[in-house]
Amino acid sequence: MDKNTSKPFINKATALAKAQNYCAYQERSHWEVKTMLFELGVYASEVDEIVCELITDNFLNEERFALAYVSGKFNIKNWGKIKIKQGLRLKNVSEPLIKKALNSLSDAEYFEKIKSVILKKRQTINENEPRKAKYKLYQYALSRGFESDLISYILNNSDLNKM
Secondary structure (H helix, E strand, O other): OOOOOOOOOOOOOHHHHHHHHHHHHHOOOHHHHHHHHHHOOOOOOHHHHHHHHHHOOOOOHHHHHHHHHHHHHHHOOOOHHHHHHHHHHEEEEEEEEHHHOOOOHHHHHHHHHHHHHHHHOOOOOOOHHHHHHHHHHHHHHHHHOOOHHHHHHHHHHHOOOOO
């Protein structure tokens, strides 16, 4: 079998039905839908038409996607704003929509999430020296996408050694 053979092209109606099912399953970005259509073998000239029809029928909404992405990654994955922003950029979401979606998180809730992530991690660290423990917690919280100034504030203003 020849490895250079491309996928057969499918017709517009079939591609639209598959795209509708794809978008109905969960919120998708425009970029994800376009990528899926190209992988199906849809003609490039028809991809934009299908995307426009999905937007018209409210299967596809970039703002709704950004808000759902932020909510899911924050509440379920315990990600910080930096990591969420990076993920949205990888999905080719526009900067104004990223800002709007990130602003949907309340500051108090965000601060409490950082504290809970740090406290939960503190229970798993077996480090007697407070400086090393703080460093490990700081690095962990950074890897979760939280801002360094907020992490430092929490680490310096709470007693994590009593846990």
